[in-house]
Amino acid sequence: MRRWNGWGDDTIEFALGEDALGFLAQRIGSGTPFPDAAFDKACAQLRPSRLAPHRLIDTAPAVRLRNALGQSLPDWLRLRYGVIDTAPDGVAYPDSPEQVRELLDYAAEHHVALIPQGGGTSVAGHLTAPGGPRPVLAMNLTRLRNLLSLDTQSQLATFGAGVFGPDLEAQLRAHGYTLGHFPQSFEYSTLGGWVVTRSSGQQSLRYGRIEQMFRGGKVETPAGTLDIPTFPASAAGTDLREVVLGSEGRLGILTEATVRVTPLPEYESFHAVFFPSWDKAEQAVRAVVQAGLSLSMLRLSNPLETVTMLALAGHKTLIGALETWLRLRGCGEGKCMLMIGVSGRKAAAKAALKDALALTRARGGVHIGRHMGDKWKQNRFRNVYLRNAAWQHGYAIDTVETAVDWPRVAGMMQAVEAAATAALGQHGEKVHTYTHLSHLYAQGASVYTTFVYRLAGNFEQDLARWRTLKQAVSQAIVANGGTISHQHGVGSDHAPYLPAEKGELGLSAMQALFRHFDPQQIMNPGKLLPSEAVPS
Amino acid sequence: MRRWNGWGDDTIEFALGEDALGFLAQRIGSGTPFPDAAFDKACAQLRPSRLAPHRLIDTAPAVRLRNALGQSLPDWLRLRYGVIDTAPDGVAYPDSPEQVRELLDYAAEHHVALIPQGGGTSVAGHLTAPGGPRPVLAMNLTRLRNLLSLDTQSQLATFGAGVFGPDLEAQLRAHGYTLGHFPQSFEYSTLGGWVVTRSSGQQSLRYGRIEQMFRGGKVETPAGTLDIPTFPASAAGTDLREVVLGSEGRLGILTEATVRVTPLPEYESFHAVFFPSWDKAEQAVRAVVQAGLSLSMLRLSNPLETVTMLALAGHKTLIGALETWLRLRGCGEGKCMLMIGVSGRKAAAKAALKDALALTRARGGVHIGRHMGDKWKQNRFRNVYLRNAAWQHGYAIDTVETAVDWPRVAGMMQAVEAAATAALGQHGEKVHTYTHLSHLYAQGASVYTTFVYRLAGNFEQDLARWRTLKQAVSQAIVANGGTISHQHGVGSDHAPYLPAEKGELGLSAMQALFRHFDPQQIMNPGKLLPSEAVPS
8 A cells, every 4th residue: 555654655665774874874974763643643633624515525534634745855744743734625536537527617616726636746745735715625636547549550549647657558568568658756656747747757868758758638627628639740839738738737637648659669778887987977978868879768876876876785795896896997986877778679779779888988988787777777666765764764865856958067966965065054964965867868967966864853843954955955956057847847845946947927928828727726726836816 | 132922032943844844734734824013013002101110110112022921822922913912011120139129119109010020931821911900010030140159068059030041050060060950941931930830841850840959049029028048858837938839920029049959960861762552651651750760851752742753853764764663663653752861970870771771671662772862952942943933834833731640641641632623623723733741750740732733814813713722621631630730830821720729728828828928919910810809
C-alpha cells in the first residue's frame, strides 16, 4: 500500500548503510531520529466536511487525508509531525468524462474549489487545499486508466489521463510499444499529471519531453469541453495543446490524452564515464549533445554528487578499487561521473555509443563499462526511497531544479549550492549539497541540486529551515537567469518566482486564458498564478 | 527589383518550354495570354490616404500598392487585372523597436488598423486591408534585419525579426552557422513572418519547424512589451513562445527573435528514388521516417506529380531513357518519385542515407543517384517562378496544403484532387492537379496539392473560378480530418475553416488571448479570427 506520510509503497525499503551514515555524519553531523505522528491521530485533526452531499464524493477523513498533500518537504513535515492544517472536504474518483463533467457542474453550482490530482507526487505544493470559506473537493483521476485506442500506423495511443506510469507501459508493452516517459516519480505519477506540469523523463533525449509526446486530447473545463484533434503538425493559429500543457489544473480536467509511442527498443544499455574535472566534463557533454547522436540519456554529476553516489553505493572495497584505478587514469579529486544511455535498434545504438565515447575520450573521459550503468538502471525509481531512509535517521532531503543556457550552467550550480549553504548556516546547520545536469540540450542543461540537512525534530523549526532554504535557492535561480522549474512545475511553492520569467504582461495573459475557461475560478485556485477575487 | 504583380525578382525568368506547354494543352486545353494592367494605372485607383500625418509614414500610392497584397491567387488577380479594391492608407518602415512602439501608440491614438508585414509572400490573404471607416497602416518590418547576438556555446542567434532568409543565412554563414529554415518562399520571406505563421522549411526533418527553432524574443504589443527569455526547456506554466507562434500579427509586433542555429553541415546531398506505386512508396516513407534516421528531407510525389515533374524537366531524350530504365526495374505507369536529403557530418549522413536506401529498396524503391536531386536543389527556390511563366500563357497555378495522421493520407490526397476536379468542372474547365507529401512525420504527413487551370482573362470570372475551387478543396480538407494549414497559415482565406479544428471554445480562447494584448483591436483585424465589435 502507498505510504501515507512518505514516498512509495510501504513494502519497499531502501536502507542507508553504516558507511553512508558515517559519510553524512562527517559532512553535516549526526541526525537524531524521532517518532512519526500516527495516521489515526492525523485523521482526527480534520474538521468536518463542508461539502453538500453527492453520490460520487467520499468525505471519510482517511480518504481525505490520503488525498490532502503531495511529496514536497512542507507536505512531509505536515504528515510526519501530524500537523494537518489543510485537507480537502471530500474526494471523488470519477470513472468517466461524464462523471468529471457532473462534478464540475456540482462545483460550479455549490461554489466549490476543485483540486484535480493523479498520483499525488507533486514536490511543489500543487495539491494544497486553499484556505477560506469555500469547500474544497479533490478529484482523483486515477480510475481513468484505460488504453482507449492504439493507431500503430501513426504510432499514437489514447489513454484515460489518470493512468499510472507502470500501468500505461504495461498496456503498451502488450502491443510491443512504449511511451518512454520515465521521470523519477514514474511508478506513482500519471499521464495527466505529466502533461499539465510539463514533465520530463530520464530518457527525454530519445523520447522527448511530455510536450513532444502529447498529441491531442479532451479537457473538461467549466466553460465546456475542449477537444483537441491530432495532426502531425499544423500552422493554423494557436496550438491548443500548449494551452493545456503546464496549466496545472487551472483551466479544467484532462480526461483523455493521445500520446506518441514507439516500438519497444531492441537494445538498451547505460554506461558510466568519469572525467578529471567539471570543466572537461561539461565540455564533453556539450560536444556530445550538440553532435545530435541517437542517445537516450545523458546525466552528469558534479564532483560532490559523484563522491556521494560512490559513498552510497556500498561495496566499499569495490569502489575503493575503482577509485584507485580512476586516479591512475587522471580522475582523482574533483572527478565527475557521466551516465550515458542508448536505446533503439542495436546497430544504431552501438554506433551512437561509440561516437559518444570517442567524443568523451577526447576530453579526458574514462569509460568504465556497464556495471555502474546497470546499477543506475536497477535503482532509477528506487533512489527516491532514500528520502524515507534519511528521515528515519533524522535527515531531510530536498531538491530544486532549473534550466539555463550553456554559459550560465556552471555559475548556476555554484550559486544554488552556495545559497543553500548560507541559508542553513543562518540556522546554525550545515547542508550536504550536490548537483547533476539531469537533462542535456544543445542549448543548455537542467541543473538539479539535492540538499541533505538535519531535522530539528520540531514542525515549526523544520518548516522555518525549509523556508529559508527554499527562498534562498529560488532567489539564486532567478538571479542567475534560470527558469523556476525545468520538470517539477510551479504549484504553490514556485509561484512567487514566476513573474521573473513571464513578466507582468505574460502572467496576466495566462490569467486571461484561464479565466476564459474557468470564469468562476473553481479550478485549483492559487496554484501556478495567484487567484483573483472570485466573482460571487 | 521585386515584381509588383508576380513572384520574385523581375530579372529572374523561369520559362515553360514547348514540351511543357504541349503537356498542359493536352491535359487542360490551351491557355490564352492577355495583357497585365500597368503599375501606374493600378496606383491611380488608390483613394487618398485617410491617415493623420506622421514622420515615419509614407502615403505615396506606389509605396502603398507595393505593400497592399501578398501572393495568394486572389491577390494576383487584383494585381494582374488592376482591380485594386484594397490597400493600406500608408506604410511605415520602422528601424527600431522604439519606432515600432511609437507607431503602435500612434495607431492606438488615431484608431488605425495596423497590418504588420515582412516579405509579403503570404498565400492566404494575411495582408489585405480591412474595409470600413478605419484608416489602415501597413508596418513593413524589413529594416529590422541585423544579427544582434550570437551565443555559439548555446547555439542561439538573435536577429531583428524582419530579416529576409538569404540575409539571415549570410550573416550566420560568416560565423560558420546556419538556421536551416528553407521554405519555398525563403528568398522573399522573413524570420518574423515564419514565426507568426508557424512556417516549415524543406529540410525540417533535420532542422525542425520554426516552432522548434524559435527560442525567445521581444514582442511590442498594444498592452506593453512581451519579453520572452531563452531557456533550454521549462516546466513553468504556459510557454509564452506558443502565444506568439501562429498569432499572425493579432497580438503585436515581433521585433527580435532568438533562434536555434547549428554549424554549417559538412556534407549535403539529395537523391531521387522511384517506386512502382503509391502504396509501396507510402509504406517506404513511413518505414524510413519512423526509423528516426538522421535525414534532412523526405518529399514524395504522387504519380501525376511525378509525370508532371518529368514533363517539365526538359531534356526529353534523357528523361525518355530514364523512364525506359525505370520501367525495366518495375517502375512504369503509376510510379512515384521520392526525394531524400541528407545533411551533416559526412560519415553520419552517408550512414543514414545507406539505411534509408535499404528500407526503400526492400519496398521496391529504385535509387537513381544524385542527378535529379542536384537539379531539385538548384531549383528549390526557382520552381515557384513557374507561376509567372504559366500566367503569361493563360494558366493559373494555386496550391493548398494540410497535414493528417497516416491512415488518412492517401484518402486526403484523393479527396482534395477530386474536389478540385469537380469544382472547376462546374465552370466547364479541367484542372491539372497533383500532390506531394512535403513533410514527413512519424505520425503522418503534410499533403500538398497543386492546381493548374486556365484563366478566363476576366477578373470576375477568374475570381469566381478560384472561389469555387478554394471552397471545395478546403471543405474536402476539413471533411477528411486535416488541419486547414500545415505551413501557409490562416490569414483571411483559411479563417472560415478554423472552427472545425479549434472548436468554439478553442477559438474563443484565442480571441480572449489576443484581446488581452490588444484590447482596442488595432492589430491585423479580421485575420486568423473574425474581429469582434471594436470598443470605441
